[in-house]
Amino acid sequence: xxxxxxxxxxxxxxxxGLIVLIPLAAVFxxxxxxxxxEFWQTVTMPQAMASxxxxxxxxxxxxxxxxxxxxxxxxxxxxxxxxxKKLVDALVDLPFALPTAVAGITLASLYSKNGxxxxxxxxxxxxxxVQSIFFSSRLGIFVALTFxxxxxxxxTVQPILEDIDPELEEAxxxxxxxxxxxxxxxxxPMLTPALLTGFALAFAxxxxxxxxxxxxxxxxxxxxxxxxxxxxxxxxxxxxxxxTAIAVVMLVVSFVLLLSINVLQWWTNRHNTHNLA
Amino acid sequence: MSVEVKNVTKKFGSFTALDNVSLKVExxxxxxxxxxSGSGKTTLLRTIAGLEFPDPGDAQVLFYGEDVxxxxxxxxxxxxxxxxxxxxxxxxxxxxxxxxxxxxxKTTRPPEAEIRARVDKLLHLIQLEPLAKRFPTQxxxxxxxxxxxxxxxxxxxxxxxxxxxxxALDAKVRKELRxxxxxxxxxxxxxxxxxxxxxxxxxxVSDRVAILRxxxxxxxxxxxxxxxxxxxxxxxxxxxxxxxFSGRVKDGAVVIGDTEFAAPEAAGEVDSAAVAFVRPHDIRxxxxxxxxxLAATVIRSNAAGPVANLExxxxxxxxxxxxxxxxxxxQELQPKAGEQVFVELKNVKVFSDDYSI
Numbered sequence: 001x002x003x004x005x006x007x008x009x010x011x012x013x014x015x016x017g018l019i020v021l022i023p024l025a026a027v028f029x030x031x032x033x034x035x036x037x038e039f040w041q042t043v044t045m046p047q048a049m050a051s052x053x054x055x056x057x058x059x060x061x062x063x064x065x066x067x068x069x070x071x072x073x074x075x076x077x078x079x080x081x082x083x084x085k086k087l088v089d090a091l092v093d094l095p096f097a098l099p100t101a102v103a104g105i106t107l108a109s110l111y112s113k114n115g116x117x118x119x120x121x122x123x124x125x126x127x128x129x130v131q132s133i134f135f136s137s138r139l140g141i142f143v144a145l146t147f148x149x150x151x152x153x154x155x156t157v158q159p160i161l162e163d164i165d166p167e168l169e170e171a172x173x174x175x176x177x178x179x180x181x182x183x184x185x186x187x188x189p190m191l192t193p194a195l196l197t198g199f200a201l202a203f204a205x206x207x208x209x210x211x212x213x214x215x216x217x218x219x220x221x222x223x224x225x226x227x228x229x230x231x232x233x234x235x236x237x238x239x240x241x242x243x244t245a246i247a248v249v250m251l252v253v254s255f256v257l258l259l260s261i262n263v264l265q266w267w268t269n270r271h272n273t274h275n276l277a
Numbered sequence: 278m279s280v281e282v283k284n285v286t287k288k289f290g291s292f293t294a295l296d297n298v299s300l301k302v303e304x305x306x307x308x309x310x311x312x313x314s315g316s317g318k319t320t321l322l323r324t325i326a327g328l329e330f331p332d333p334g335d336a337q338v339l340f341y342g343e344d345v346x347x348x349x350x351x352x353x354x355x356x357x358x359x360x361x362x363x364x365x366x367x368x369x370x371x372x373x374x375x376x377x378x379x380x381x382x383k384t385t386r387p388p389e390a391e392i393r394a395r396v397d398k399l400l401h402l403i404q405l406e407p408l409a410k411r412f413p414t415q416x417x418x419x420x421x422x423x424x425x426x427x428x429x430x431x432x433x434x435x436x437x438x439x440x441x442x443x444x445a446l447d448a449k450v451r452k453e454l455r456x457x458x459x460x461x462x463x464x465x466x467x468x469x470x471x472x473x474x475x476x477x478x479x480x481x482v483s484d485r486v487a488i489l490r491x492x493x494x495x496x497x498x499x500x501x502x503x504x505x506x507x508x509x510x511x512x513x514x515x516x517x518x519x520x521x522f523s524g525r526v527k528d529g530a531v532v533i534g535d536t537e538f539a540a541p542e543a544a545g546e547v548d549s550a551a552v553a554f555v556r557p558h559d560i561r562x563x564x565x566x567x568x569x570x571l572a573a574t575v576i577r578s579n580a581a582g583p584v585a586n587l588e589x590x591x592x593x594x595x596x597x598x599x600x601x602x603x604x605x606x607x608q609e610l611q612p613k614a615g616e617q618v619f620v621e622l623k624n625v626k627v628f629s630d631d632y633s634i
Binding site: 174186 | 327328349350352353355356357359361363364366367376377381413425428429431432
């Protein structure tokens with residue numbers, strides 16, 4: 001074993017404990033101010049159930065869409081040379097760097113019924129008013145969550161794609177594989193672990209997203225209210241116990257989902273971690 | 278029946294990798310492409326595979342008479358093995374070998390049972406049956422290269438192309454594997470070209486050797502022809518260690534310093550400046566000159582290894598040269614550093630002075 005194991009493991013556990021586990025434990029502790037019945041009533045109330053479905057559903061959808069388009073962006077950035085490539089490469093990181101409220105306001109104004117994009121996608125509602133299809137709708141939330149999730153896929157896939165030896169593709173085609181077979185039988189399986197990592201990161205980020213969603217979502221309970229907004233609403237009413245109870249549900253479900261993605265990722269990458277028996 | 282390239286030129290920017298190269302490999306032959314790095318040998322191999330395409334012109338690549346010049350690699354049926362194996366990491370040994378069969382269109386793809394049978398047969402051929410379920414990262418370098426060969430053979434290629442197949446292996450495995458390759462070739466007789474920069478490997482394994490230099494084929498012939506009758510100083514030098522003695526050539530002889538040595542190949546030459554090439558093992562060292570000989574001083578001797586090496590210095594010009602002699606002769610002679618000896622040159626090969634290596 002490498003020297004320094006105990007020291008670095010100790011540090012890792014201490015650091016994770018301080019930065020991650022203690023605050024999370026505080027959430028659980030705070031939620032315990034409710035009785036079991038109150039807890040159950042809070043986390044299963046229709047408004048909460050609707051927000052879970054919305055949050056997890058739209059986050060999943062956004063992460064899946066990013067999986068496809070992030071891969072395409074990474075592919076273009078790695079495989080082709082074109083004018084302005086460096087600029088495009090830098091643009092990819094923008095959703096990382098932008099304060100989420102700025103992103104939210106920008107998206108809201110772009111996709112509003114008078115915005116550059118929103119004006120082309122309008123309908124007339126039951127009150128005979130023109131509305132953007134993005135406003136106060138799942139579609140708007142989906143747009144915001146796709147925006148903030150894109151860099152995760154691109155940045156995890158890009159280095160792996162850069163490292164793929166062109167000889168592997170040459171070997172595959174000399175064995176008779178056409179372009180599509182080379183991609184889906186040789187390249188894609190090698191990218192799968194990175195794609196899963198990027199997917200997990202984008203998904204996790206979307207679950208917790210607040211700032212970029214609230215301006216476009218309309219936050220209508222039972223319809224377009226995401227769970228983080230519901231938690232904020234409870235906090236605004238000084239219902240700390242109820243807010244943390246809902247937070248605990250999100251935490252547990254997110255953890256289980258991320259853990260299973262990690263297991264899946266480990267499984268797809270097993271041929272790289274094998275040692276000679 | 279042959280694999281043939283005609284008039285192939287390939288430039289990368291201003292660098293000419295192949296300069297109007299033509300080569301014909303007979304069916305079932307094992308031909309080595311030998312040359313220093315940058316000589317174009319790998320580019321030639323890749324052009325045959327369809328991984329590079331010749332510059333426009335009258336270039337042609339023919340597989341048994343069929344013009345494949347413009348056919349992409351995936352439709353050429355040329356098996357290719359890379360120096361670093363290029364095995365698919367995420368597939369087992371078995372699936373790596375089966376790859377070429379599985380990617381065939383439905384109409385020509387063999388049924389699953391036949392794929393299994395063919396892969397098992399190849400696993401037997403490369404003696405790796407017990408490792409079928411391993412992943413490439415769990416294999417040694419020599420095993421990986423054998424898997425790469427089996428994978429290329431699985432598609433029943435019209436020609437097998439090996440790019441420095443043993444280049445990444447250590448010396449011992451290299452020797453084992455090249456003997457194995459020769460045996461394999463004697464068993465299955467697939468037309469094979471392999472690239473190497475190791476002259477020993479080329480001379481030991483192949484039926485014929487093509488020596489490349491600066492994008493052209495300098496000489497092609499059997500290992501004996503190439504070794505015994507090199508067409509140029511470059512070939513002579515590339516095939517092994519050599520000592521150069523400048524002097525003058527005349528009818529049937531070469532004059533070095535004040536001594537005239539027989540050079541039967543130079544019969545009919547007119548008196549002119551020339552360079553005599555002599556292999557270190559073609560120099561006889563004695564204490565008493567029994568014929569034409571040069572006087573020299575022993576600088577250093579080294580008897581480690583299967584033969585002994587002497588470094589000598591000519592008395593007249595002070596030039597250094599090396600001599601190789603058997604252990605027995607070395608024991609008999611027991612040369613000491615600083616003592617004076619005589620050297621007789623045998624099998625002298627004379628090239629006119631304007632050649633350069």
